Amino acid sequence: MLLLKNFKIYVYGLCVALCCGLASYAQEIPPIQIFTPQDYNAEDQNWAISQSDSNFIYVANNRGLLEYNGALWKLYNSPNDGILRSVKVVGDRIYTGGYMDFGYWTKNNKGTLEYSSLSKNKNFSIREDEEFWGLLHVEGFVLFQSFERIYIYNIHEDRFDIINSDYRINKMFKVGETVYFQKTEVGIFKIENGKKILILPEDAILGYELVNIFPLAHGLLMQSKEHGFYKFENNSVSKWEIPSDPLLSTLSVYSSIRLADGGFLLGTIANGIIQLDASGAEVLAIDQWKGLSNNTVLSVFEDSYGSVWLGLDNGINLVNLKSPFRVYTDSHGVLGTVYAAAKTDRFLYLGTNQGLFYQAIDSNVPFKMIDGTKGQVWSLSMVQDDLFCGHDKGTFIIENTTATQVSDIIGTWGVKPIKGRPNLLIQGNYKGLNVLEKNDGTWQYRNRLQGFNISSKYFELLNAHEVFVSHEHKGVYKITLDSNYRTVKSTQKMPVAQGVKSGMVKYNNDILYSNRLGVYKYKASADAFQKDSVLSALFTGDKYISGKLFNDVVGNKLWGYSKSELVFVEPGKLSSEPEINVIALSSEVRKSKSGYENILYLGPKNYLIGTTDGFLKIDLDKVKERPLEIHLNSVNYGAYPDQMSPLDLSNTEPLRNKYNNVRFNYSVTNYNQLSTSKFQSRLLGFYDDWSDWSTESEIFYKNLPYGEYTFQARALTDGVLSKNIVSYVFSIKKPWYLTPLAIVLYVVVVLLIIYVLYFYNRRHFKKQQLKIIEKKERELALEQLESQRQLIQFKNQNLQLDIENKNRELGMATMNLVKRNELLGNIKEQLANSKSMPEVNNVIKLINKSINNTGDWQLFEEAFNNVDKDFMKKIKALHPSITASDLRLCAYLRLNLSSKEIAPLLNISHKSVEVKRYRLRKKLELDHDRSLSSYIIEL
Structure with a gap:
C-alpha cells in the first residue's frame, strides 16, 4: 500500500513537471543576461552574492571574490587559494568566508581591493577543513557560520564570541534583527545576547531541512528544501497552503529570498528558478530550457534595482524582473521571423515567414500553426471584425483557429476599407491593387483595378476614390479610381524622393510618407508632400534604420523606429504640438526585420513587438527614467x-x-x-x-x-x-x-654662447681687420712695387734706349772708324807706291799716326763701357793675364766684328788679327771646339 502511494506521488510529480515544461516552452520571460566563467575569468560555481552602496556586485566564487562594476568583471583570488562560500557587503567592507579563513576586503586609493583576515592571530583557532558557508550582518555584528561553529564578530570592539555546536549547523537565517540557525537532528535556535536558545525542536518541523526563514506579522515563515512553506505562530507549526504546493513538492530548493514586492524567488537544484507572489502563487518559472545557463541555482540575490542575480553551478545569470519588457524567444526556430501580429478576444496571432500561428490568450501553451497558412505572412488586419491575413499565397480570413482563403491572387501585402463602401475593400499585392467584395456576409475576390500594375506594399486611401501607393524604388503615386472601382482613371507621380525601406501610413487623417531624408505630410491645398520637421528629426540622419511607421488606432499613437530607440508620438495634451516619447531600445536588441517592423496594441500601455526570433512585450507604465551614477x-x-x-x-x-x-x-x-x-x-x-x-x-x-x-x-x-x-x-x-634649473642653465649657456660668439666675432673682426689692413698694405706695397717696377721699367726702357742709341753710336763710330782706317789704309797703300815723293812719306806717317791714335781707342773704350760697363771687369776678373791690347780685341769681338773688320781698327793685317785671336784663345784657355767669338759674346 505504501509502495502504491509513493508511485502515485511520483506520477503526479512527473505530470506536474511535464506540464511545467510544456508551459515553459511558450512562456514569456524577463530579459536574462548570462555571464559565463569565460566572461568573469573564474571558476564555474558561485556560492553567494552581495551589493555595495555604489551598486557594485560581489560574488563568492570557487577561485575568490568577483567584483562587477557594470562594465568589467575583476577577480581577487582568495588569500589561501580556497573556495569562497559567502560574501556580505557592510559599509565600505566586503566580508567573505571560505575555506579555513574569513575576513574582509577594503578598497584602496588605487581602486583595488585589499584583504584583511579576521581568523588569523586571534585568540581562537580555525578547525581543520572548516568552511564558512553563512555570513550575516546584524546591528554592528558580523556572523560567520561553519558547520561546527558561529563566530560573532563585534565590529566596533574588534572581538569575537563563538557559539559551538556538537551537531551540524545547516544554515543561519536573519529575520529582522534576530539571527536563527538550524542544527541537524536538534531543531531551530535563535541567538540572544550571544547565546543560543532552542525555539523549535526538530520534530516540530518534521525533520525538514530549511532553506530560509522569513518574517510573518506574528511569527515566522519557514521554507523547507523539498516540502514547501510552514508557519510558526503562537508556538505552533502549520503548513502554509499555497497554490504552488504541487509544484514545490517536486522540487529541491537550494536557495531563496523574499523579494521587495513581498513575493519569493526560489533557486532549485535541478529546475532553475521559481517566482511566487506574496500569496504563494506561481508567477514565473525559468530553467535552462528557457534561457538560464544552468539549472542548479546555488545563490539568489535581489539588487537595488529589483533585478535578481543568480549564482549558478556554472556561471552567473541576471534576471531583470522589473524590466518593462518580457521576451519570447523561439529558440528552436518553429515560428521564424515575425512580420505581423493581431489579437482577438480569444487568441494572439503571429504572422511569420513560416506561416500563421496562434496561441490562446493568457495561456502558456505553445503557439500552433493554423492549417493551410504555411508560408510567408505579410500582414494581419482587422476590418469590420474580420481578421484578414495577407499571405504570399493570397488573402485569408481567420476565424479562431481556421483560415479561409478569399483570394488566390499571389502576394497580398494588405487590405484596407473604403470609406462609405462597407462592402468593398482595397487589396494591395505584388502586381497592383485588387478589390474584395462582401456578398451575403462572405468576402470574395471581385476584380483587379486595371491600369496600375506596380507592387503596392504600402498604400493609403486619401478618400473613397484617391489612393496613394508607395514603391521603394519607383516612388509615390497618386491614383484616381473610377466610381465602380474597376479601373484607374489617372496616375500621378508625386514629386518626392523614393527610398529603400520607405513607408507610408495614415495617422489622424494625415497621410505620412517617410524615407531616409525625412517624414513628409500630404498637403491637399498644395497637392504635394511637405516635410514635417518635428517628425523628421526623430528618424532621419544617423538615427535612420527604416521608414516603417505604425498607426496605433486604439492608443492613438504613431510608432517609429530608429537605430537606438523606439519612438511614439501622441497628440499634445495642452497644445497642438505632438508629444514625443522615446524608449531606449536599440535595433540590435529589438531584432526586428528592418523594413518590416511591426507593433501590436495588446491593452492599455501594453504592446507586442515582433522580432526575428519571437517577440517582445512592453509595459509602458514600467518604462521609467532612472538616472544612474x-x-x-x-x-x-x-x-x-x-x-x-x-x-x-x-x-x-x-x-x-x-x-x-x-x-x-x-x-x-x-x-x-x-x-x-x-x-x-x-x-x-x-x-x-x-x-x-x-x-x-x-x-x-x-x-x-x-x-x-x-x-x-x-x-x-x-x-x-x-x-x-x-x-x-x-x-x-x-x-x-x-625645469627652472634647466632654464637657468640654458640662460647661462646662452649667455656663455653669446659671450663666446661676441668674443669670437670680435676676434674674428680684428683678424679680418688685420687681414684687410695687411691686404691693403700688400696692395699698397704691390702698388708701390708696381710703380717702382714701372719706374724701373721706364728707366730700363730709357736705359735700353740709351744703350741702343749708344750701341748705334758705337756701331756707327766703329764703322766710321773702320771705314776711315780702311780709307786711310788704302790711301797709305797708294801713297806707298809713290815713294818717290818725299811729301808722301810725311803723309804716310800722318796716316799711321791717325790709325794708331790712342785717343780714338780711349773714346771707343769709354763708349763701350757705357754700353757694356761690366764686361771689362768681368773678363779681367776671369782672366787677369790678358793685356790692354787683348782687351781691345775682346771689345771688338764683343761687338761681333769679323777679323777683316778688326784689322783696320788695329792697323794690322787680317792675318795678324788671326794671330792675335789665336793668342787670345790660349790666354783664355778655351777648348779647341769652343768659338772665341761666342764665348766673348756670352760672357
Missing part, C-alpha cells in the same frame, strides 16, 4: 602603453613627465539586459569639448604634454544622463629640460 574605477599611468600602473586617486603629486600615458576606467551599474549605456569624456586643459558618445568604458590618452588637467566623464543610459559627472584632477611635470 557614474563611477571612476581606476586611473592607470605609465611611460609606455603596455607598462601601466594603477594611480593612487588620493595622490595630488604631479606625475613625472615620462609617465604621460594615462588610462581612465569608468562605468555605470546598468544591469538592464535590454539597455545600453554610452559614455562621453573630456580632458580639460587638453581638449575641452566632450567626445562623441561611445559604449567604451575607458579612454586612453597617449603622450600628454606637461600641464594641469581635469578629466571628466558622464554617462547616458536609456536617453537619461547620469546624475553625476566624475572628475579627476592631475598634472604632469615639465620635462627636466624645462
Whole structure:
C-alpha cells in the first residue's frame, strides 16, 4: 500500500513537471543576461552574492571574490587559494568566508581591493577543513557560520564570541534583527545576547531541512528544501497552503529570498528558478530550457534595482524582473521571423515567414500553426471584425483557429476599407491593387483595378476614390479610381524622393510618407508632400534604420523606429504640438526585420513587438527614467602603453613627465539586459569639448604634454544622463629640460654662447681687420712695387734706349772708324807706291799716326763701357793675364766684328788679327771646339 502511494506521488510529480515544461516552452520571460566563467575569468560555481552602496556586485566564487562594476568583471583570488562560500557587503567592507579563513576586503586609493583576515592571530583557532558557508550582518555584528561553529564578530570592539555546536549547523537565517540557525537532528535556535536558545525542536518541523526563514506579522515563515512553506505562530507549526504546493513538492530548493514586492524567488537544484507572489502563487518559472545557463541555482540575490542575480553551478545569470519588457524567444526556430501580429478576444496571432500561428490568450501553451497558412505572412488586419491575413499565397480570413482563403491572387501585402463602401475593400499585392467584395456576409475576390500594375506594399486611401501607393524604388503615386472601382482613371507621380525601406501610413487623417531624408505630410491645398520637421528629426540622419511607421488606432499613437530607440508620438495634451516619447531600445536588441517592423496594441500601455526570433512585450507604465551614477574605477599611468600602473586617486603629486600615458576606467551599474549605456569624456586643459558618445568604458590618452588637467566623464543610459559627472584632477611635470634649473642653465649657456660668439666675432673682426689692413698694405706695397717696377721699367726702357742709341753710336763710330782706317789704309797703300815723293812719306806717317791714335781707342773704350760697363771687369776678373791690347780685341769681338773688320781698327793685317785671336784663345784657355767669338759674346 505504501509502495502504491509513493508511485502515485511520483506520477503526479512527473505530470506536474511535464506540464511545467510544456508551459515553459511558450512562456514569456524577463530579459536574462548570462555571464559565463569565460566572461568573469573564474571558476564555474558561485556560492553567494552581495551589493555595495555604489551598486557594485560581489560574488563568492570557487577561485575568490568577483567584483562587477557594470562594465568589467575583476577577480581577487582568495588569500589561501580556497573556495569562497559567502560574501556580505557592510559599509565600505566586503566580508567573505571560505575555506579555513574569513575576513574582509577594503578598497584602496588605487581602486583595488585589499584583504584583511579576521581568523588569523586571534585568540581562537580555525578547525581543520572548516568552511564558512553563512555570513550575516546584524546591528554592528558580523556572523560567520561553519558547520561546527558561529563566530560573532563585534565590529566596533574588534572581538569575537563563538557559539559551538556538537551537531551540524545547516544554515543561519536573519529575520529582522534576530539571527536563527538550524542544527541537524536538534531543531531551530535563535541567538540572544550571544547565546543560543532552542525555539523549535526538530520534530516540530518534521525533520525538514530549511532553506530560509522569513518574517510573518506574528511569527515566522519557514521554507523547507523539498516540502514547501510552514508557519510558526503562537508556538505552533502549520503548513502554509499555497497554490504552488504541487509544484514545490517536486522540487529541491537550494536557495531563496523574499523579494521587495513581498513575493519569493526560489533557486532549485535541478529546475532553475521559481517566482511566487506574496500569496504563494506561481508567477514565473525559468530553467535552462528557457534561457538560464544552468539549472542548479546555488545563490539568489535581489539588487537595488529589483533585478535578481543568480549564482549558478556554472556561471552567473541576471534576471531583470522589473524590466518593462518580457521576451519570447523561439529558440528552436518553429515560428521564424515575425512580420505581423493581431489579437482577438480569444487568441494572439503571429504572422511569420513560416506561416500563421496562434496561441490562446493568457495561456502558456505553445503557439500552433493554423492549417493551410504555411508560408510567408505579410500582414494581419482587422476590418469590420474580420481578421484578414495577407499571405504570399493570397488573402485569408481567420476565424479562431481556421483560415479561409478569399483570394488566390499571389502576394497580398494588405487590405484596407473604403470609406462609405462597407462592402468593398482595397487589396494591395505584388502586381497592383485588387478589390474584395462582401456578398451575403462572405468576402470574395471581385476584380483587379486595371491600369496600375506596380507592387503596392504600402498604400493609403486619401478618400473613397484617391489612393496613394508607395514603391521603394519607383516612388509615390497618386491614383484616381473610377466610381465602380474597376479601373484607374489617372496616375500621378508625386514629386518626392523614393527610398529603400520607405513607408507610408495614415495617422489622424494625415497621410505620412517617410524615407531616409525625412517624414513628409500630404498637403491637399498644395497637392504635394511637405516635410514635417518635428517628425523628421526623430528618424532621419544617423538615427535612420527604416521608414516603417505604425498607426496605433486604439492608443492613438504613431510608432517609429530608429537605430537606438523606439519612438511614439501622441497628440499634445495642452497644445497642438505632438508629444514625443522615446524608449531606449536599440535595433540590435529589438531584432526586428528592418523594413518590416511591426507593433501590436495588446491593452492599455501594453504592446507586442515582433522580432526575428519571437517577440517582445512592453509595459509602458514600467518604462521609467532612472538616472544612474557614474563611477571612476581606476586611473592607470605609465611611460609606455603596455607598462601601466594603477594611480593612487588620493595622490595630488604631479606625475613625472615620462609617465604621460594615462588610462581612465569608468562605468555605470546598468544591469538592464535590454539597455545600453554610452559614455562621453573630456580632458580639460587638453581638449575641452566632450567626445562623441561611445559604449567604451575607458579612454586612453597617449603622450600628454606637461600641464594641469581635469578629466571628466558622464554617462547616458536609456536617453537619461547620469546624475553625476566624475572628475579627476592631475598634472604632469615639465620635462627636466624645462625645469627652472634647466632654464637657468640654458640662460647661462646662452649667455656663455653669446659671450663666446661676441668674443669670437670680435676676434674674428680684428683678424679680418688685420687681414684687410695687411691686404691693403700688400696692395699698397704691390702698388708701390708696381710703380717702382714701372719706374724701373721706364728707366730700363730709357736705359735700353740709351744703350741702343749708344750701341748705334758705337756701331756707327766703329764703322766710321773702320771705314776711315780702311780709307786711310788704302790711301797709305797708294801713297806707298809713290815713294818717290818725299811729301808722301810725311803723309804716310800722318796716316799711321791717325790709325794708331790712342785717343780714338780711349773714346771707343769709354763708349763701350757705357754700353757694356761690366764686361771689362768681368773678363779681367776671369782672366787677369790678358793685356790692354787683348782687351781691345775682346771689345771688338764683343761687338761681333769679323777679323777683316778688326784689322783696320788695329792697323794690322787680317792675318795678324788671326794671330792675335789665336793668342787670345790660349790666354783664355778655351777648348779647341769652343768659338772665341761666342764665348766673348756670352760672357
